[in-house]
Amino acid sequence: MAHLLQATPLFAVRGVALDAETTGLDVKRARMIEFAAIHLDGGRLGAANAFHSLIACDVEIPASASAVHGLDRQALAGAPDFATLYPGILAFLSGRVLIGHTIGFDIAMLSREAERIGQRFAPPAALDIRLLAQLAEPGLPSYSLEALGSWLGIAPQQRHRALGDAMAAGLIFSGLAPRLRDRGIRTVGEAIAASRRITDALAGAAPAAWELQAPVEAGDALPKLDSxxxxxxxREVMRADPVILQADTSLAEALTVMARDRLSSVFVAPSSAALAEPGILTERDVLRAIARDRSAALDQPIGPLATRPLISVPADAFLYRAIGRMSAKQVRHLAVTDARGELAGVVTTRDLLQLRSSAAVALGDEIDTAPDVAALGQAFARLPVMARALLAEEVQARIIAAVIAREVGALTRRATLLAEAELAAEGAGPPPCAYAVLVLGSAGRGESLLAMDQDNALVFAEGEEGSANDLWFAELGRRMAAILDEVGVPLCKGGVMASQPDFRGSLASWRRRIAQWLERQNPKDLLSVDIVFDFQAVHGDRAMADALWREAWQAAGGQIDFLKLLAENAGEPQSGLTFFGGLRTDEDGAIDLKLTGLKDIVTTARLLALRHGVLAHSTQARLQGVAALGHGAAEDFRAIDADHALLLDCILRQQLADGLAGRAPSNRVRVASLDKRRAAELKRALSRLSILAELRRDQLSG
Incomplete structure (x- = not known):
C-alpha cells in the first residue's frame, strides 16, 4: 500500500537488496547472466534468505564483460534460463522496496528480460544507495560501491558478482539510514522525494524505478474503516459496577450470580500468595472446568479456575484499542480500568459486535506488542494511513488528533518497555522503584498531529539527583529517547525529554521544582514550563503521576504573578493577516498555523483553566469549563472552540499532503491548497485572535 510505504521509516523498511551481472551496459542489447537478491528487514540482512542464480544466455559474452565479473559461457553451462527463474524472482521481490547501487540499470534489465519472454515487470518502489549517499554526505569524492563501503567501514565481498554486490548494497543501505535521519530524511517517501530532487539519473533507463507501485492519484484505495x-x-459501551467474587466462592454460587445478572463473566478477587493477582471467570472457564471434572466442578472454588493475568484496557481508550487487544490476545472479555488503574468495568465482544472488527482496526495492538524497534517503526507508520482513512470518512480532525495522541502515548510506553528490556539484558536490573513516564504538550492534551517531536518526562518514587535511582532512570530516559527518535519521533530541540535532568526526577524533586517555578520573577526562567501542566502518564504508576499533576495544577492556579509570567513568555497572539485582510504567507506561499493561531488558543485555554481551577487536559474541555463558570462571553468561547477545530483540520490535511509528496509533515499550510470557503473561514478565525489577548488581560489582572 503506497500510503503505508510512504510513512515507513527507512531503518524499518521491508526491503530487498539486489544486483544483476550482464553481458554489457546497453539495456536494449545486453543480457542478464546472474541475479541475486537478499531480504532486508529492520536493518538486518537475511543472508540465509537469499535468491541467487546464474542465468543461461544464448549470446556471446564479450571478453570485456567477462574481465569484470569473470563469467563466460562455460560458467553458465547448465544454468536455468530467465523464463524459468522469473516466477521465483517475482515472488522473492513481492511487497518489498528494491535497494541497490545505481539500481535503475538493474530494474531496466529485469524489465527488458521480462519483455523477451512476453511478460511485464512492474517495479515497486526503489531506492538507489548511490543517490542516498549523496543526500547523506554530499562531499564524498566518489560514490562507487567501493568508496561507499570504505566510508562506512564495509568491505564488499566478491566484487562484481551479483551476490557479493547485493550484500554490500544492503549493508551500505543499513549504514546510510541513521545518517539520512540526521539529515531529516526519515521515511521511504522522504527518501524517494529527496532523490528525485537531486538527480534525474534514472529518467532514461528506468523512470518507473522511482515511482511507487500505485500512485495514490491513480486510485490507490484507502482502507475502508468503520469510523x-x-x-x-x-467507557461509553462498558458495563460499569463490575461484579467481584471472592476466590473461595464455589463455581455453583458463581454460576447462580452470572445467571441472575445475565453476565458472561465475573471478576475474582486475589487471595493467597499463589493467587495474588485478580482474575476473571468467563463462560469459557466454566465450560473447561465442567468438561474436565463433570459435576464435581460445581463444588470447586473459582480462584484456581479464573483466567490470569487480567487483560485490561483504560476506560478512556478509543474502542478500536479494545477491538485490537481482543483480537491480539484472542479473548472475549477485557477488564476496564480507571485513571488510577483500578477496576471500573468490563467490555465484551458482545458489546463490540456491531463494529465488525476486521474492518474497524488499522493499528490494533501492533504498537503494544511490537517485539523490537523495527516492528515498532513499522506499526507507527500506519498512523498517517489511519488518519487519512478517517478523514475520508469525515471524522473530525479533533477526534483524529486524539487518536494520534493515544498512539503517541502507546509508542512512548512501548519504547520505555523496550528500553527496560535492554537494561535488564545488560545486567542493570529492573526499575529500582515505582515510576511513571509522562507525555507533555499536545500528546498530554490529546491533540497530536503528524508533525511531532518528543515532549516527555519521568517521575520516580524516591531518589535524589545523582543517586543510583536517578542514574538508572537517566539511562532509561536516554534509551527511550533514542528508540523514539529512530522510530520517527525526533528528539525535542528544546530538550523537553525524560533524558534531561530538568524533566526527570523523584516525586519530591518534582514538588520542589514546581514550587521554584512559582517563585520565579523572570519569564525566561520558565521556558517550556507551560506544557508540563498538560502532562499525562502513559506508563507506570499512573496514580502517582495523576496526583502530581493535580498538585501542580492547584498550586499554580492561585498564583496570578506566575500565570502572568507564563502569558508573557507566550507573547501576544501573532496576526496572520495582512493590512488588507489577506493571509500573511512566507516566500513559499505558506502560513504556519501552529505559530499563528493554534499556539495562542492552546496557551489561552491553559492559562484561563489554571486561573479558574478547571482541571482538564484538552483545550476544548478547558474552554468549555471556563465558559461554564461564566468567565467571559459564551459566544466568544464557542467561536474560539470552532477556530481551534478549524486550525487542527487545516494543519492535518496539509500534513497528510506533505507525507504523500515525500515531505516531512509540518505545520506550514500552503494557502493555494485551500478552497475559497476554507480560506474565508481561516481568515475569520485569524481575525478573532484579538479576543484571546483581551481574555488574558481581563482574567489575569486580579
Missing amino acids: YPYRHRV
Missing part, C-alpha cells in the same frame, strides 16, 4: 470505534471510547 465508530475511532469516535467513541470504551
